[in-house]
Each structure stands twice: as C-alpha cells, then as structure tokens.
Amino acid sequence: MRARAGAAAVLAAVLVGGGTAASAAGPGSPPPASTSAAPTSATTGSTSATVTLITGDRVTFTRSADGPRGVTIERGAGREGVGFLQQTVNDRLYVIPTDVADLVPDRLDRALFDVTRLVDAGYHESHQGTVPVIVQANAASGEATKGTRAASAEPDWADLGIEPERKLESVDAVAADLDRAAAGDLLAALQAPAPDARAATAAASGVKVWLDAPVQALDADSTPQIGAPEAWAAGYTGEGVTVAVLDTGVDTTHPDLDDVTVGSRDFTGTGNTADGFGHGTHVASIALGSGDASDGVNRGVAPGADLLVGKVLDNDGYGEMSWVIDGMEWAAGEGADVVNLSLGESGNYSDGTDPASLAVNTLSAQYDTLFVISAGNDGELGNGTVTSPGSADAALTVGAVDDADEVTWFSSRGPRGGDNALKPDVTAPGDAIVAARAAGTAMDTVVDEYHVAASGTSMAAPHVAGAAAVLKQARPELTGQELKSILMGSAQHTSGSVWEEGAGRVYLPTALEQRVEASPSSLSFGTFEYPQSGSETRTLTYENPTDADVTLDLALDATGPDGEPLPAGAAALSAASVTVPAQGTATVDLTVDTAAGAAGRVSGAVVATTPGGGEIRTTLGWDKEPELYDLTVEVLGRDGATYDGEASVGVMNVDDGTRFNEFVQLEGGTQTVRVPVGTYSVAGKLWDEDAEGAITELTAAVEPEVEVTADTTAVLDAGDGEPVTVTTQRPADLQQISLGVDRTDEPYEQLNGFGAIVPGTAEVYATPTAPVTEGGLDFSTGFALAAPTTGDEAPAYTYDLLYAQDGVETVDFAATSENTAAVRAGYADLGDGAVVQSGWFGELEDKWWIYKPGYPRPATTGSVRTEYLSADVSWRSFLDIEPADGSDTVLFNSENRIYTGGEEDAETYGGAVLNTQVRADRVFETQGDLLALNIAGWTDAEGHQSSAYGVSEHLRVWQDGTQVADVEDFWADVPVPAEGADYRVALDAVRDTSWWNRSTRVSTEWTFHAKPGGSAEEPVDLPVLDVGFAVAGMDLANKAPARTKATLTVRHQPGTTGSKIVETRLWWSPDDGATWRKATLNRTGDGVYTADLRVPAGTEQVSLRVEAKDKAGATIKQTVIDAYGVR
Incomplete structure (x- = not known):
C-alpha cells in the first residue's frame, strides 16, 4: 500500500552541530563529551533516561560512547498531533514541541527543552x-x-x-x-x-x-602569592568586615572556623548548614580561616573577618539557581560587605541578563555589597566560557592562576557571551590549594585529618573575597564597586591577555597603597562591525579621596590579535597626564579608530603611574569584526507568499564551519545574519498547525550552497517541496515520520543539521537538491508504521524504516522483502497492572547524526508479532513497562545489531531467567584511582538490559574487609589505593509487585582485586565474574516444564580476559528460598554447564542460586528468587 507522509508553512527550528564556541565532532568521530551536572561515572556503552518536558511530553534520551544520542517521544495526553523539533548545539540535544516553539526563548527558557542538560542534572x-x-x-x-x-x-x-x-x-x-x-x-x-x-x-x-538551572561548586603557599602576609603585618586581617560564603555549608567545628560565624541559613531544604560535601568549608577557610589546624601555615586571607554561612548547594555540591538568588538576597540583607560565590552554571555563558546575573546587579546597587564570583571551570572549551552568575556586570569575576601566575587550563576565558564584554575581571591562585577539610568528607585530595587540596576557580574566588575584606577594613568608606575598582586597578599583570586574566592577579600590598580610583574599572568597547569607519570614545574618570593633588602619567599598553603593539593612531588618549585634585576628579578620553589594525581581539590597559611609581591599570579591549556581509534568509510558504510567523534556519559556512555555524530565529519571514565571505548552507523546516496545535503539514527546504561575497539573500521556498511517501509490502498505517537534513563542512569537522518528528497524519514535503560540491549533505527519513488497528490495540505487525541519501535525490521510498528484515518479537508476561510498549531506534554506524527516533507502540504480553526493519541500519530495540501504580518505568534495551535484507530472526523480551548481569554500559571499571560501579539490576534471558530502578536497591562495597560504601542505588564510586586492594561488592535488587512476578529479588556478591588504571576518559574494565541462565521449554508466561534442562553460563565482564573458571555450583529451590537443593552440573564448554531439574508436583515457581570462582580468585554468588514459573 502507499502511505502519504502526511500537512507546511512554519519554519522549524534547526539542528546545529558544532558551533563556534566549542569544537564539534567530525564525521565518523565521537561527539564532544557533555559537561555533567550530576555525579556520574564515565562508563561505556549506551545509557537511557526519560524526562518529562514542561508540556507533559515524555522524552527518552539515549547516549552512547561512540555515537551521540537518540530520542523516543511519548506525547502527553491530548497532544497526539503535536510535532517536535530536534536541535543539537555542540553536545546539547534540544527537543521542542512545535506548539510552543514560538515561545522559545522569549517566554520559555530554551533550557527547559535541553534534554541533555535535564538528564545530566x-x-x-x-x-x-x-x-x-x-x-x-x-x-x-x-x-x-x-x-x-x-x-x-x-x-x-x-x-x-x-x-x-x-x-x-x-x-x-x-x-x-x-x-x-x-x-x-x-x-x-x-x-x-x-x-x-x-x-x-x-x-x-x-x-x-x-x-x-542546576548550579554546582566549581572546584595553596597561596596567600603570599597575593601579598596577604604584608597586609597582616600592617595590621589588616579583615577585622570588623562580614564575608558571606554561599556554598555547601560550613563545618563550624573545624579548628580554622570554630569561632567566626555570625549568622547562617539553609536554602536547600537540608535542614541545617553543616557541610556534608566539603566545598564550602574549604572555600570559607581560604577566605578567612584562622589556620589553627596547621599552626598558621594554611591561614586564610582575612582571618579576622566575620562569616555568614548560606547553604545554597546540597551535600553533593549541587543546587538550583533560585536557592542561590535567595541566598544572595539574604546575605546582602544581613549586611554582608562581601559575598563569595564559588559556583556557576556550567554551559550558560550569559550576556549578563539571566536572572542570577540580574540579581547580582540589583543587590550590588541596593546594598553596596561586593559579589566575588568564580569565572567557571570551562576554560578547556576555549573563549567565551565565563559562566553565570559570574557574567554579571557588577560581579568581581575571578579566574584562576597557578603558583607561577600562569592562567590554568580550566579557568574560563572571556569575552562574555553575547556582547563580547570584558570578563573575567581578575585572577587569583586556584591550583592545588590546601585548605580546611570538613569532618567526614574527602573532596579532591585528602592531605590530613583537617586539610584537603583542591583546584578550581572556586579556590581562586575566596582569595579575592578575603582580599576585599582586608581592603574594606583598611578603608571602610569604600563601596562594593569601589573595592572592585581598586582590586582591579592594583592587580599584577602576568602572562595572559585581558580576555584570560582580566586586570591580572590580585595583590594586596598595592591595593592597600592605591588611593586614586578609576571608573569604570574596565573599558569594554565590544564589537566593531565590518566595514569599520569612524571612531569610538570612552571616558575614564579618576577620583582622588586624599587631601593632596595627584598627578598621573598616562600611557596606553595594548596589543593586537597578533600580540604585537597596535599600529600608530589606532588608539589614543586625550592627555599624556592628568592632575587629580584633592577630593576631586579628573577625566581622560580613550579614542579608538575602528578601521585601524587587523581584525580580531585587542587586549590592553590604560596605565596611570603615580608620582611614587605605583600603577593603576584599567583594562581595555575590543573585537574588530573581519570582512562580513549580510546574509538575509527569506522564507516563502507553499502558497508563494512570505511566511509571517516565527521560525528558525540553520546557517553554516561549508568551507569551514568554525567560521560560522548556528541557527537563527526568523520573524516576519526574514532574518539577516552577519557572515564571512564563503559558501553557506541554509536549511530549515516550515510547518502548519491546526487550532489545537496539531501539525498538519511540514516542508524541509534547503539551499545547500549559497555564495556570499557581498550582501546576499537566500530564499527557502516551500512551494518547491515534493511529497514524501513510503510503500510497504503489507497494509500499514503511518504513525510517525522523522526528517533529518544534516550538512557537514569541507574539513568534515563541523555539522549543521535539523530534525523534525511529526505524526503520520501530517503531510510532509522536501525540496530536491543535487549532490553538493563542498562537504556533505545527508537527507534522512524515518518511518514508523503498523498494521491497521482500532483504539489502543497492539498492532499485529510493525515497520521501522530509515533511509539515508546524499542530497535530496528522491522522496519516494518503498519497503520490500529485499531491503527489510523480519523479527519475530515475543513479549513475555511479567504480571498485571502495567502498560507495555515497544519500539526500535535506528542509526547509521558511520554517521552517528543520522538516526530514526524510537516510536513506542502497544504490545500484548504473552504474544508474538512480526516487526520489519530496514536493512543495513544499526537497530536497538526497547521495551517500556509503565506501572499503573506510579512506580518508575522499566525500560529494557537491546544491544545494537545490523540486519541484512531478507533476514529473519526472533527475540523474546522480558523472558526468564531475569538476573543481575554485567553487560554493555553496566560495568565494573577503574578510572585512575577510582573504582566505578554501575550495575543493572535485571537483564532478561536474551540480554535485554533494564535501566530502571527497582522497588528497592541496596549496594555495599568493602575494601580489604572495611566497608567503604553503603548506598540505596545501583552505582557507586570508591577510591583505589596505589597498591591495589581486594573488594567485595554486594547488590540486593528487589521488585515484588503485581506487574513484576519474576525474579522478584536478586542478590549478587562479587569479590575481586583491583588496582589503579585507566582514566575517566579511557577506563579499564575489570574481569569480574558474571552469570546467565537459560531454561529449556520456557514459554511467554515465563513458565517451564516441571522437568527441564537449565544452562548456566559463567563468564567474565565482556571485553575483558579473565582466568579459567575453576569452581561452579548451582542450587534450586521450590519454595522461594526456604530450602535449597543442589543440582548436578555437566560441563559442556568453557564456563558453560547444564543441569537436569525436576521439581516436585505443585511447585509454582523455582528460585536459583549459583556460586563460581576463577583461578585468579574472583568469585560471584547470586540468588534469584522466583526465577521462573512451572507449568
């Protein structure tokens, strides 16, 4: 039959891979690793998690080690006709329902649809x-x-x-x-x-x-580096000044911090301000610790200051931005002179208009409070990575340097996102800083009972907060912004540009000496757009609070993008010197010739030298835009008229995607972007909705090669679109269609693409294109079809199809017996009280960005159906069990497999015996000196692994006989000593409900030896033992005959080579483990055994217990209660 890919005149959002802020994976290579905001282990294989969007739609997100992500979408109630836009920006995957797309980002924060971020958080x-x-x-x-x-x-x-x-x-x-x-x-x-x-x-x-948004703690001889001992010798310790530390709380019993707290409040719901993580204690002691625990060696910068403790991060080091804003309001209202925020929202490189940054500005102005904030730890991603709330105008934003005053690799770089403003403002020591350790915590590197060493801009910020407190004691009349000005003006310029180090490393002796203040504290010119002409001027004001005139000699110290001095006449001061009268001010203008010099970023300072030889440095910077032209995108609907709604298109320079690669929002059918000379791909989607928001029509429109050598207009005309259709060998209703248009640049290092998922009732069109001459253009189409049904019946057969081609050569597709495989899928009965759905997710192995999203369909347990799949596609199946009692969804996933045309196969989902196995991403591994455990509670007889949680789960770990972990979870990370250790790991997984009547309790215990090895990026799997069961005659009710043969397989973790299996024993129980009977095992292969089982009449279910050992001494003991039923 022929199914018409069902109806278009709105431009869909664009899938963008590889923007300019960070490198993106090239074709055939893995995507950039995501920045996790949750304490997860780096494991191999694929992982899945489900989030529910604000619209009520459920998105199951899959991420694998060698290919990024795929999604399965379950629409919310009454939203059957809604479509979905998929956008990928670097390592972020966004899924935006079409009926709210016009609200993003003006009314709905785009982060609400950032599936990657929601999962990681x-x-x-x-x-x-x-x-x-x-x-x-x-x-x-x-x-x-x-x-x-x-x-x-x-x-x-x-x-x-x-x-x-x-x-x-x-x-x-x-x-x-x-x-x-x-x-x-x-x-x-x-x-x-x-x-x-x-x-x-x-x-x-x-x-x-x-x-x-989730925020996290951003993880020292360091006090002499900023000149604190000289300040102490002069009598300045921060006495009388109040510093608030908004963090994970503080251990007020620590000898360094036991008599400094003047107020505290919890904003996390923990119920106290104790520090269960260790970060806040470490930060507070850097700022104002007494050093008593080290006889003064690890003394804080301002040991005389008072402390306000605001617990805005929980005992895992994470929190929500509203907790932070609430804490800022409290601290300022309580009279804090200085507020330290060693935290940030990784990945949010704001222009300073996000809620947290706005709160910093408002509170700074209202209370004269100085907010000292970490710049962030995203420096390895390059420029433009300063995080919120450090992006606030009023913040004193702090980067990190090492003990040689080199900017650290992790310290976030400027400019500020969005407007190219100067950030960070200063730097301070932040590498391997030794400071207080909260009792019972082991953050980073433990030094002794009272100290840990940690690195991060988190450690740099409290150095500056302490310096501000010392300066405030010396000059109590200074406002928060005046403190910022002096700390910046007196900082020591070191090795970096202003985009890396701001004014330089804070230095207290010069700050205490400086009397004249400069305003503003930096001269940020932003961007000079091409073509440049004319000049821009900024006025710098010097204020002299002393009773004597001060003459300042002025000089311009600036370098161009090549690191060489600016050409003559590129920038000039209006005076070579100024005299600032006593109790008065004087001004000087800095004028920049916007056309002079090479394109790129300029870095420098206006240097004012005092009669005594002191310097006041005011940083300056601008970005001179290279040769750019207007590329105007115009969108026409299928009727030929200019589309007047909101929409997005993807625009990428295909010569080199790093020059320009992003998606742009359209208003009124047009939008203009500034782009360098080159060849560009312009691609988007247009769609129409009915009154209920259901998609009725969608068109994918592409102009793959648009030459830009002057101002240029590119037209996307939906009227050129041809209908996308598919035929199948058996009658089938089209349920869902997905489109992907993915453009790679000539170096094959950048990707720009878009995706859309629409219901089968919509009409879908695509504009044909010829093969491209530069880079690549992939057009992919995915179809989900099924046998005609009525209501919510499970279909008798299904189709999951994925077609990919270079360019849009054809839009008519056909599924035949030659280009599809047929899988006979059986669904075992695990109980009543749950909705069971299944589907397939497909992707191309050599091009990870081409995939067909999963589409869940009802499945009837105890039955078999045929499921047709496109050949030569890597397919992964899933089984989704949604309990009616509100328990967590059980999601089974298979491993990936490629079928050939005409192939026939059979699989059973949820089949007994289900037990705990070590497979795929559920592993035992070492990551350097860390043992990382991530274990699946249940895997069925054919290896489909469950990522769901049970009714209860209890994981315990012993190291050389001492218990080191006890958590109600399936994962744990524990340290590994340099000499290695013997480990015992015990997991109890329980799921005993009406909708799960097999393997209701699985208890497993492993013993093995581990030593340090690998890293988080390249972990080393351990050869722990694993077992699997197969019982002959098992039916789809998960029942076997009273007399049957069981096959037991004992193996090591996949991908590892272990020693020979030397001991194996098996027991069975007819009474849920009350009594056990030993089975006679026959060895039929390496680690493979069989046993004849004959259970007593009347037995309803059989439990199994196994013990095994290898020659190296590794062991496994596992008990499965209610392993299978008896018929």
Whole structure:
C-alpha cells in the first residue's frame, strides 16, 4: 500500500552541530563529551533516561560512547498531533514541541527543552512529576537588562498554575516546582493574545519561565602569592568586615572556623548548614580561616573577618539557581560587605541578563555589597566560557592562576557571551590549594585529618573575597564597586591577555597603597562591525579621596590579535597626564579608530603611574569584526507568499564551519545574519498547525550552497517541496515520520543539521537538491508504521524504516522483502497492572547524526508479532513497562545489531531467567584511582538490559574487609589505593509487585582485586565474574516444564580476559528460598554447564542460586528468587 507522509508553512527550528564556541565532532568521530551536572561515572556503552518536558511530553534520551544520542517521544495526553523539533548545539540535544516553539526563548527558557542538560542534572529521577522553574514577572518589559528596575505588578500566580515556593525580589520572580501535568494554564496564558483575561495578566507583565538551572561548586603557599602576609603585618586581617560564603555549608567545628560565624541559613531544604560535601568549608577557610589546624601555615586571607554561612548547594555540591538568588538576597540583607560565590552554571555563558546575573546587579546597587564570583571551570572549551552568575556586570569575576601566575587550563576565558564584554575581571591562585577539610568528607585530595587540596576557580574566588575584606577594613568608606575598582586597578599583570586574566592577579600590598580610583574599572568597547569607519570614545574618570593633588602619567599598553603593539593612531588618549585634585576628579578620553589594525581581539590597559611609581591599570579591549556581509534568509510558504510567523534556519559556512555555524530565529519571514565571505548552507523546516496545535503539514527546504561575497539573500521556498511517501509490502498505517537534513563542512569537522518528528497524519514535503560540491549533505527519513488497528490495540505487525541519501535525490521510498528484515518479537508476561510498549531506534554506524527516533507502540504480553526493519541500519530495540501504580518505568534495551535484507530472526523480551548481569554500559571499571560501579539490576534471558530502578536497591562495597560504601542505588564510586586492594561488592535488587512476578529479588556478591588504571576518559574494565541462565521449554508466561534442562553460563565482564573458571555450583529451590537443593552440573564448554531439574508436583515457581570462582580468585554468588514459573 502507499502511505502519504502526511500537512507546511512554519519554519522549524534547526539542528546545529558544532558551533563556534566549542569544537564539534567530525564525521565518523565521537561527539564532544557533555559537561555533567550530576555525579556520574564515565562508563561505556549506551545509557537511557526519560524526562518529562514542561508540556507533559515524555522524552527518552539515549547516549552512547561512540555515537551521540537518540530520542523516543511519548506525547502527553491530548497532544497526539503535536510535532517536535530536534536541535543539537555542540553536545546539547534540544527537543521542542512545535506548539510552543514560538515561545522559545522569549517566554520559555530554551533550557527547559535541553534534554541533555535535564538528564545530566538528574531531573529524570528527582523531578519525575515536577520541573523546577523561575517565573519572572517582567522579563519582556525591557527593564530587566541590567537588573536595576523597579518591581512590577505581580501576576496572579494561582491563575497561571504556579504555587511559589520562594520569592526572588531582586529579579521580580518566584521559584516553584511546576507540575508538568498541570502546566496547561501557564502555557495557555503565555500563548493566548491579549485582551484575553488570563492571557492579559501574563502578557502585561512580560512573564518568562526559566529552568531553575542546576548550579554546582566549581572546584595553596597561596596567600603570599597575593601579598596577604604584608597586609597582616600592617595590621589588616579583615577585622570588623562580614564575608558571606554561599556554598555547601560550613563545618563550624573545624579548628580554622570554630569561632567566626555570625549568622547562617539553609536554602536547600537540608535542614541545617553543616557541610556534608566539603566545598564550602574549604572555600570559607581560604577566605578567612584562622589556620589553627596547621599552626598558621594554611591561614586564610582575612582571618579576622566575620562569616555568614548560606547553604545554597546540597551535600553533593549541587543546587538550583533560585536557592542561590535567595541566598544572595539574604546575605546582602544581613549586611554582608562581601559575598563569595564559588559556583556557576556550567554551559550558560550569559550576556549578563539571566536572572542570577540580574540579581547580582540589583543587590550590588541596593546594598553596596561586593559579589566575588568564580569565572567557571570551562576554560578547556576555549573563549567565551565565563559562566553565570559570574557574567554579571557588577560581579568581581575571578579566574584562576597557578603558583607561577600562569592562567590554568580550566579557568574560563572571556569575552562574555553575547556582547563580547570584558570578563573575567581578575585572577587569583586556584591550583592545588590546601585548605580546611570538613569532618567526614574527602573532596579532591585528602592531605590530613583537617586539610584537603583542591583546584578550581572556586579556590581562586575566596582569595579575592578575603582580599576585599582586608581592603574594606583598611578603608571602610569604600563601596562594593569601589573595592572592585581598586582590586582591579592594583592587580599584577602576568602572562595572559585581558580576555584570560582580566586586570591580572590580585595583590594586596598595592591595593592597600592605591588611593586614586578609576571608573569604570574596565573599558569594554565590544564589537566593531565590518566595514569599520569612524571612531569610538570612552571616558575614564579618576577620583582622588586624599587631601593632596595627584598627578598621573598616562600611557596606553595594548596589543593586537597578533600580540604585537597596535599600529600608530589606532588608539589614543586625550592627555599624556592628568592632575587629580584633592577630593576631586579628573577625566581622560580613550579614542579608538575602528578601521585601524587587523581584525580580531585587542587586549590592553590604560596605565596611570603615580608620582611614587605605583600603577593603576584599567583594562581595555575590543573585537574588530573581519570582512562580513549580510546574509538575509527569506522564507516563502507553499502558497508563494512570505511566511509571517516565527521560525528558525540553520546557517553554516561549508568551507569551514568554525567560521560560522548556528541557527537563527526568523520573524516576519526574514532574518539577516552577519557572515564571512564563503559558501553557506541554509536549511530549515516550515510547518502548519491546526487550532489545537496539531501539525498538519511540514516542508524541509534547503539551499545547500549559497555564495556570499557581498550582501546576499537566500530564499527557502516551500512551494518547491515534493511529497514524501513510503510503500510497504503489507497494509500499514503511518504513525510517525522523522526528517533529518544534516550538512557537514569541507574539513568534515563541523555539522549543521535539523530534525523534525511529526505524526503520520501530517503531510510532509522536501525540496530536491543535487549532490553538493563542498562537504556533505545527508537527507534522512524515518518511518514508523503498523498494521491497521482500532483504539489502543497492539498492532499485529510493525515497520521501522530509515533511509539515508546524499542530497535530496528522491522522496519516494518503498519497503520490500529485499531491503527489510523480519523479527519475530515475543513479549513475555511479567504480571498485571502495567502498560507495555515497544519500539526500535535506528542509526547509521558511520554517521552517528543520522538516526530514526524510537516510536513506542502497544504490545500484548504473552504474544508474538512480526516487526520489519530496514536493512543495513544499526537497530536497538526497547521495551517500556509503565506501572499503573506510579512506580518508575522499566525500560529494557537491546544491544545494537545490523540486519541484512531478507533476514529473519526472533527475540523474546522480558523472558526468564531475569538476573543481575554485567553487560554493555553496566560495568565494573577503574578510572585512575577510582573504582566505578554501575550495575543493572535485571537483564532478561536474551540480554535485554533494564535501566530502571527497582522497588528497592541496596549496594555495599568493602575494601580489604572495611566497608567503604553503603548506598540505596545501583552505582557507586570508591577510591583505589596505589597498591591495589581486594573488594567485595554486594547488590540486593528487589521488585515484588503485581506487574513484576519474576525474579522478584536478586542478590549478587562479587569479590575481586583491583588496582589503579585507566582514566575517566579511557577506563579499564575489570574481569569480574558474571552469570546467565537459560531454561529449556520456557514459554511467554515465563513458565517451564516441571522437568527441564537449565544452562548456566559463567563468564567474565565482556571485553575483558579473565582466568579459567575453576569452581561452579548451582542450587534450586521450590519454595522461594526456604530450602535449597543442589543440582548436578555437566560441563559442556568453557564456563558453560547444564543441569537436569525436576521439581516436585505443585511447585509454582523455582528460585536459583549459583556460586563460581576463577583461578585468579574472583568469585560471584547470586540468588534469584522466583526465577521462573512451572507449568
């Protein structure tokens, strides 16, 4: 039969791989590793997790070691017709429902749809029913840009379905856990136009919903490096100054911090401000610790200061941004002179207009508080990686240097994202800093009972916070911004550019000597757009608070992109010197010829030299744009008229994608971007929706090679699209179609692509293109079809098809017996009270960006159906069991397999015996001096592995007889000593419910020896023992005859080579383990044994127990209760 890929005139968002901020994987190579915001182990294989979007749609996200990601989408109730846009930016995967796409990002934070980030943040587990959000009242008013606005009228939160948990007055916002199932009121209000009564409330206040983003702690002889001993000798220790440390709490029993706290508050819900992680204690002691635990050796910078403790990160070192904002408001209101924030939102390289940055600006102005904030630890990703809230204008943003004053590899670099402003502001020591260790913690490298060594901009920031406290004691009249100015102006220029080190490494002796202040503290010119002409001027003001005039000699110290001095006339000061009158001010202008010099970033400072030889450095910088032209993208609908809605297109320079590679938002059918000379790919999707938001039509439109040598217009015309169709050898209804258009550049190092997922009822079109002459153009089409059914019946057969081609050569596809494989899929019965669904996810092995998303379909347990798959595609199946009692979804995944055309195969899902196995991504491995365990509780008889949690799980680890881990989880990381150690690992997994009646309890114990090896990036798998069972005559009810043959396989972890199996024993029980009977084993191969089992009449189920040992001494003991039923 022929199925018409079902209806287009909106431009879809674009899938962008490899932007300019970070390198992207090239064809055939793995994607960049994601930055995890959760304490996870680096493991091999593929992992899956499910998140529920704010719209109520469930997205199951799969990530593998050698190919990035795939998604399976289950639409929320009543959303059957909604389509989905897939966008990939570097290592981030976004899934945006089409009915809210026009709200992103102005009304809905794009991070709400960042599936990668949600999974890494743990929101797939800890926020199953809710999503943490910050709802800002006047984000669209234009007053939010600098965080100094007056409060606006508060919306009626109840009308919007919001129950505020905390008010964030500094940004006119509230924090709440939004029930995804009840988010409809809020989304409807955001979408509906005024003067609709409810919508008007949202529209008038400019409501924007932000993800309450996960933040984390950003992980020392260091006090002499900033001159603290000289300050102490002069009598300045920060006495009388209050420093707030907003972090993981503080161990106030530590000898260095036992008598300094003047106030504390918990913002995490932990119930106390004790430090269960160790980060906050370490940071606080750097800032103001007494050093008593080391006889003064590890003394803090301001040991005389008072401490306010705000616990804004939990005992794992993570928190939500609203906790941080709440903590900032509290600390400033409590009178903190200096607030230290050694934390940040990795990956959020804000332009300073996000809620946390705005809060810093508002509170700085309101309270004269100085916020000292880490720049971030994303320096290895290159320039433009300063994280929020360090991106705030008012923040004193701190990078890290080592003991040789070299900027560390991890220290985030400027410029600030979005506007090329100067950040960071200063640097301080942040490499291997020895400071206080909280009791019972072992963060980073343990030095002794009272100390640990740690590295990060987290360690650099409290050096500066302590320096600010010392300076505040010496000059109590200084405001927060004046403290910032002096600390910057007196910093020691070292080896980096201003984009790396700001003004340089903070140095207290010169800060204490400096009396004249410069304002602003840096001269940031931003970007000079091509073609440049004319000049730009900034005014620098010097203020002299002393009673005598001061004459300053002025000089310009600046270098171009090549590191050489600027050409003559490129920049000039209006005076060679100025005299600043007593108690007065003087100004000087810096004028820049925007056309002079080479394109690129300029770095430097205005240097004012005092009569005594002291220097006041005011950093300066600008970015001169290279030869760029306007590339205007115009979108036409299928009717030939200019499309007047919002949309996005992908634009990439195919000569070299690092020159330009991003997606742009269209308004009114056109958008203009500035691009270098070259050849460009311009691609997008247009779609139409009905009144309910269901997709009716979609068109993929591509102009793959657009030459830009001057201002140029590229037209995407949906009217050129041809209908996408598919035929199958058996009658089938089209359920879902996915399109992918992926463009690679000539070096094959950058990828720009888009994807869309639409219901089978939509009509889909694509514009044909010829093969490209530069780079590559991949057009992929995925179809999910099934036998016609009525209602929610399980189909008798299914089709999962994926077609890929160079360019858009054809849009008519056919599934035949020659180009498909047929899999006879059996679904075992595991109990009642759950909805069972299954599907297939397909991808190309040599091009990871080409894949067909999974589509879940109802499956009937105890039955078999035929499932047809495209040949020459790597397929991975999944079985999704959703319990009606609200328990976690059970998701089984197979390993990848490629079928050939005409091949026939059979698989059974959920078949007994299900037991704990070590397979695929569930591994025992060493990562340097860390033993990383990640174990699957249940794997079925054919190797389909469950990533779901049980009703309970209990993991314990012993090292040389001493217990070192005891967690209710399936994973743990424990240290490995240099000489190695003997380990015993015990896992109890229990799932005893009406919907799971087999293998209700699996208890496994492993013993083995481990020594350090590998790394987090290249771990070493350990040859631990593993067992698997196969029972003859097993049916789809997971029952076998009373007399049957069991096959036991004892092996080592896949990918490892272990020693010979020397001992194996098997027992069986007819009474749930009350009594055990030993089985006689017959060895039939290496580690393979068989046993004849005959159970007593009336036995309903059989339990199994096995023990094995190899020649090296590794052992395994496993007990499976209710392993299989008896018929």
